[in-house]
Amino acid sequence: MGTAAGGSLLACRNVSKHFGALAAVNNLSFELQAGEVLGIGGPNGAGKTTLFESISGLNPATGGEILFEGRDITQLPPEAVCHAGIARTYQLNAGFDSMSVRDNVRVAAYFGRDNRVIPGFRFGRAVDDQVDEALSLVGLSDKHAELFGRLPVVDRKLLMLASALATNPKLLLMDEPVGGLNPKEIDQIMNVVRNIVGRGITIILIEHVMRFLVQLSSRVLIMHHGEKIYEGSPQGLVHDRNVVDVYLGEGASQRLGALLEGQGAG
Structure with missing residues (x-):
């Protein structure tokens, strides 16, 4: 699987997306290595789907740059982004x-x-x-x-x-893949995603079902008001005061902590 000389499959550098005076994504930077699963979470309106729109070319960024295998794809149309090796799914069942x-x-x-x-x-x-x-x-x-x-x-x-x-695809963007599903169906999708990862496909997934997000992701990024407020391990997520205050809440944080602790013990 090809990567740029620096090793990143995808690099978002100071990416912004403005709608008039509104910054839906504001100066966001991160890199993604081949084989990773990056989970993106955050409240509604945080800019998560807008970020996907910019990466996939449906609504190009108004600032910064997006590099895929070292190639600048910031202003490419969606079909060219797809042909380059980035595919996505949507919240609605298209x-x-x-x-x-x-x-x-x-x-x-x-x-x-x-x-x-x-x-x-x-x-x-x-x-x-x-x-x-x-x-x-x-x-x-x-x-x-x-x-x-x-x-x-x-x-x-x-x-x-x-x-x-x-x-x-070399990179698969999944936007809320288990929204509206029951626990058994969520587990079914989780097994499919693990099989996809086993094929060597890199994944970025957006999801509000946090057990799905933390059990699949090798790294987690949390957004709020278009900005990154956390990037790191799923285990560190529940101990980040800012994430607990603006997104998870104490109860969800404790349940996720117990889930991750049990997963580690297993």
């Missing part, structure tokens, strides 16, 4: 309701890897192989013929994930 699971992923595999100025009439065997691999990885192979619009919420999330994986 897909084509009237198309099958398989055809949804086919579209992603076909258009997500290369420029298709003049699309062909057939997807081709290589695309179908990519689709098979992505569906298998998320556990949807047996549902390949079902319509997206008829899937339960957890399977819609898994299909979005399969579509992202079919683009062959």
Whole structure:
């Protein structure tokens, strides 16, 4: 897996995103190494999704720079960012309701890897192989013929994930992958994410379900009012007074501490 000479897969340097006088992301810097899982948390309105919009090219940054494998991608359009090796999922379950699971992923595999100025009439065997691999990885192979619009919420999330994986990303951005799911479904997604990490794909995930965030992340970044207020280990998160005061609260902090302590003992 390629990285820049300095070792960072992704580097955000003093990144800002302004909407008029509002700084949704304010002078934010961090680096991401290949193979890491970076978890991003923070209150609603902290700027987390706006950061994803800037990295993925949907709403480019108004200040600073974003480097991917040493290449400046700050102002690239979203399709170029995707073709460079960055894919993402969304809070809302995006897909084509009237198309099958398989055809949804086919579209992603076909258009997500290369420029298709003049699309062909057939997807081709290589695309179908990519689709098979992505569906298998998320556990949807047996549902390949079902319509997206008829899937339960957890399977819609898994299909979005399969579509992202079919683009062959080096970096995967996941925006609230378990929002609205029950504990059993959260564990299901957690196992899928661990399998993805095992394939060597680097991940940044945004999530409010903190047990999901801390159990998967090798490093955690907490945002508030567009700025970074914490960056470090999941274990250190619960002892940071600022994070407890503005985000977690005492009760959640104590529960997370117990969870992490039990995880370490295991």
